[in-house]
Amino acid sequence: MRLATRVVAVCLLGLATLLLGRAGAVPEGRIGSDARAEGLVLARCGTCHSTDLIMQQRLDRPRWQATVGKMIHWGAELSDEEADLLVEFLAARFHPTASGLVPLSEIGEAEPLQAEPLSMQERPNGVAQQGAALFATNCQACHGAGAGGGFGPKLAGNPILHAEASFWETVLYGRGSMPAWEHGLSRQDIADIQAWLKTL
Amino acid sequence: MVYQARLVEVVVMSSSGESLVREASVAPAMSRRTLLGRIIQGLGLSLVLSPAIPVVQAREQVVEISETDRLIVRVARPLDAETPVQEFVSFLTPNSRFFVRSHFGPPPQEQHSEENWRLRVTGLVDRPLTLTLDDLKQFETVTITAVVQCSGNGRALYRPKTPGVQWERGAVGNARWTGVRLLDVLRRAGLQTNGLHVQFQGADRPVAATVPLFVRSIPVEKALHPDTILAYEMNGRPLSLLHGAPLRVVTPGWMADSCIKWLTDITVQQDEAQGYYMQTAYRYPTRQVTLGETIALDDLKPVEAMIVKSLIAQPQAGAVLVSGPVMIQGVAWTGEGRIAGVDVSLDEGRTWAQARLIGEDQPYGWRQWQYIWEATTAGPRTILCRATDDRGNRQPERSPWNPGGFLWNGWDRVSVTVAG
Structure with missing residues (x-):
């Protein structure tokens, strides 16, 4: 549990650095609720889409309200109080006059055509220390802090971690409500996450 | 060596005249500081500074980037990624460089x-x-x-x-x-x-x-x-x-x-x-x-038919040009008509000169165009282009605002510097 708490803390700290670092000084006393709002962004918005989509928006309060309302209508799990907190946070950070610098990413492979699960030789060796942060960013929203389970199954101690073919096939191509990650994560990222999960 | 693939994904791109460091989709919500921190931990500082790895030196990067087979990722999941416009110097856009957009990502x-x-x-x-x-x-x-x-x-x-x-x-x-x-x-x-x-x-x-x-x-x-x-x-x-x-x-x-x-x-x-x-x-x-x-x-x-539009593919935004003749080139397309002409302006739209339409002319394809500019005066300049179709529709300076942000077709603009 202590590890899980640390993972959440590291993850929130990372996002806070990213979100707050660009926005300049933050009024004191708001940091606690900001951290909670950032957690909501990761856990509730991040279920369906990566958070870069949010960070590139520049909307005023009524339009953030409308956007969050639409997402709740579509199934985002937010209580009224959480929704208010989120709108407050988003309108304060990603408002029309916020900095024009938006973090973006690049990919090297625009057209991955892997139709078959990777052979053993093509699976990179995972680095467990790298996996925790990758998991927090990409998987935690569904699989819970410390991979303890949530919307998606508990992965800590899950036998699929050792069923190589099933693990890779599921992560790369998805299964049921699990999205396919072949375009969202590199092979190395997946190997790192797998290595970290095996340490739990 | 585990980290090498990630490192080369850290590139510098010029956008809206500014140089930005854009990060790999290693972890979309990770700050640059954190990413660099990981790189440094993993490889040691010497590798980070190795000349083989793009560092923040925008001018030197222009050529290298234009040769890179890459898309600009707007959303990592589900993947939405656009083509760097310098790729539009070819009539056909290669499959690996074609923009990617969907609401939910590919099916299982x-x-x-x-x-x-x-x-x-x-x-x-x-x-x-x-x-x-x-x-x-x-x-x-x-x-x-x-x-x-x-x-x-x-x-x-x-x-x-x-x-x-x-x-x-x-x-x-x-x-x-x-x-x-x-x-x-x-x-x-x-x-x-x-x-x-x-x-x-x-x-x-x-x-x-x-x-x-x-x-x-x-x-x-x-x-x-x-x-x-x-x-x-x-x-x-x-x-x-x-x-x-x-x-x-x-x-x-x-x-x-x-x-x-x-x-x-x-x-x-x-x-x-x-x-x-x-x-x-x-x-x-x-x-x-x-x-x-x-x-x-x-x-x-x-939203149905496309509307008349053109883009400047070369030179790229932020480019430093040697004075003398400069080849300006790009593409133009419209909805159900044909492209009739493309104009270029180098004085913020006060005067326009006709570009030459070149290459294949297919009913629904885009039309390539080029214009030779005699760049003599040193200093910053903005290149503008606008297209006209055979139904008399012409690109406006700015498209009328609409709540969905659809159908943008304002004049394309690229800012460059002519070296003294």
Whole structure:
């Protein structure tokens, strides 16, 4: 549990650095609720889409309200109080006059055509220390802090971690409500996450 | 060595005249500091400073970047990525550099593999069909060169900003699409006279079942146009998964919101498709509107045909040019007409000079153009371009604002510096 708490803390700290670092000084006393709002962004918005989509928006309060309302209508799990907190946070950070610098990413492979699960030789060796942060960013929203389970199954101690073919096939191509990650994560990222999960 | 692949993904790109460090999709929500920290931990500082790795030196990066086979990722999951505009110096956009957009990402393998995949044609037809890909390939094969452009291409250029993926200039491409006519398939099924709209649905699904499916329809006139096709090849290669394998709709001259990927269901019906993505999203006001205004439903119509537009592919934004002749080149396209001309301005639109149209001239393809500029005065300059089509439509300086940020076609502009 202590590890899980640390993972959440590291993850929130990372996002806070990213979100707050660009926005300049933050009024004191708001940091606690900001951290909670950032957690909501990761856990509730991040279920369906990566958070870069949010960070590139520049909307005023009524339009953030409308956007969050639409997402709740579509199934985002937010209580009224959480929704208010989120709108407050988003309108304060990603408002029309916020900095024009938006973090973006690049990919090297625009057209991955892997139709078959990777052979053993093509699976990179995972680095467990790298996996925790990758998991927090990409998987935690569904699989819970410390991979303890949530919307998606508990992965800590899950036998699929050792069923190589099933693990890779599921992560790369998805299964049921699990999205396919072949375009969202590199092979190395997946190997790192797998290595970290095996340490739990 | 584990980290090497990640390192080379840290590149410098020029956007809106500014140099930015754009990070790999290693971990989308990770700060640059954290990423660099990881790199330093993993490799040691010496490697970070190695000349083989792009560091923040914008001027030196221009050539290197133009040779890189890359897309600019706007959203990591589900993947939305646009083509760097310097790629648009070729008539056809290579498949690996073609922009990628979908609402939910590609469907799982078991749903799009050829053995399992079926195309169903139902609704107001005499003979509902279920076709395999082989069945479909028995219809006459047609190949059409066509621009496919996201309706939101250029959304980031609207002020006030509008919600949605902040596409800049590259959510567009020109490809040769091979497949069969939708008309032939609908004829085989026996289209009934009260079938006025043809609805498409793909195999892609949202994470949560509460999110509306991406279902769209086109009017039967467009569906029966002999150039509207169901494509299984792109630039002579089987459609890749990111581009809709095994089958997608291509509606030449129309925006890509009609070009449904991973197509599995065609339903002929009397009315437009219901649901969010047809009745609410992808609609455009028929009159001038402002932010905050309530727009009556009757004043909104579906985004359909493309409108006249051009882009400057070379030189790139931020380039430092040697004084003397400079080759300015780019592409221009329109909806259902043809490009009549492209003009270039080097004085903020006060005077315009005609560019030369070059290369292939295909009905729905884009037109390449070039203009030689004698760059003599040292200092910063902005290059502008605007296209005109054969129906007299000309690109405006700025497109009329609309709440969805659709159909941007303002003058394209690229700022450069002429060295002294």
